[in-house]
Amino acid sequence: TGVASYLSEERDAAVPVDPEGAMIVACDPLDGSSNIGVNVSVGTIFSLLPASGGELQSGRSQLAAGFFVYGPQTTLLLTVGNGTASFRMDDDGGFRLLEELVTIPQTAREFAINASNRRHWPAPITRYVDGCLAGADGPRGKDFNMRWVASLVAETWRIISRGGVFLYPSDARKGYESGRLRLVYEAAPVAMLVEQAGGRATDGAADILDIVPQTLHQRVPLVFGAVEEVAAVADEYAAG
Known part of the structure; x- marks a missing residue:
């Protein structure tokens, strides 16, 4: 699978997956769950870490990070360490690139x-x-x-x-x-x-x-x- 273990906000301990796996997956499976009943956007946050570093690594070790937002649109924000990109899910279930290099505006109030x-x-x-x-x-x-x-x-x-x-x-x-x-x-x-x-x-x-x-x-x-x-x-x- 390539995944050595799975870490979840909803589980007390790591879940072993593949002893030969190269990556650790860390996940908040349902962020904002208190908003489901009022139809406000929720999502899934994830992070990929090198298995060689163990389960307790600083964020600088992350190989990739991102999250999905489930709302009026299903969107994805993703980085693999070379900028942050945004995507939107199309009707066919695939994700279409919205912006390859997203930049946070520095002047908002x-x-x-x-x-x-x-x-x-x-x-x-x-x-x-x-x-x-x-x-x-x-x-x-x-x-x-x-x-x-x-x-x-x-x-x-x-x-x-x-x-x-x-x-x-x-x-x-x-x-x-x-x-x-x-x-x-x-x-x-x-x-x-x-x-x-x-x-x-x-x-x-x-x-x-x-x-x-x-x-x-x-x-x-x-x-x-x-x-x-x-x-x-x-x-x-x-x-x-």
């Missing part, structure tokens, strides 16, 4: 965060969001719109297409102290796609792709999008 958790946020996130909400009269000197879909694949597709920044920080709630998204199955694949599209992905300060997971289900904060906006968040973290 949108940010995505669940503002209902504001009281739990760390100070750097609160300051960054307050700066955005202050608009043209605030420190950023421009107006922003806020988005939140609660589907990582939908948020990522929008940001890669239109620019802006996504924030899912750690916060003070029990179980959220280290963030909520899984490094192996969600953050690392998205980070590879974003970097290959000219953006940046961090945990607020450090690049996601440089983090070596300590467990298969390790959680991390995630901030990604246009370089300028991710840098603005990092500046707030540096300020303490």
Whole structure:
């Protein structure tokens, strides 16, 4: 099969497949599942890793990453380390190339965060969001719109297409102290796609792709999008 083992967000441990396989497949089989009942886009996130590196590798080791979005259209965002490409599924079930080298716009004025958790946020996130909400009269000197879909694949597709920044920080709630998204199955694949599209992905300060997971289900904060906006968040973290 070529696949040595299968890692899933829905399984506690790796599933052995072929001892001679050259790759490990990591997958979030149904991202955004809470949205199914309200007909909002959901998807499947995947990552390919070299089997020789074992199950706990940094995102820099990924051979490929991508995700499918199941919505009004079935679409695919894919990178093999040489740029990020977008595809749409046609009526015959095949995928048609939409854009060979997708580039994140660097000038968009949108940010995505669940503002209902504001009281739990760390100070750097609160300051960054307050700066955005202050608009043209605030420190950023421009107006922003806020988005939140609660589907990582939908948020990522929008940001890669239109620019802006996504924030899912750690916060003070029990179980959220280290963030909520899984490094192996969600953050690392998205980070590879974003970097290959000219953006940046961090945990607020450090690049996601440089983090070596300590467990298969390790959680991390995630901030990604246009370089300028991710840098603005990092500046707030540096300020303490």
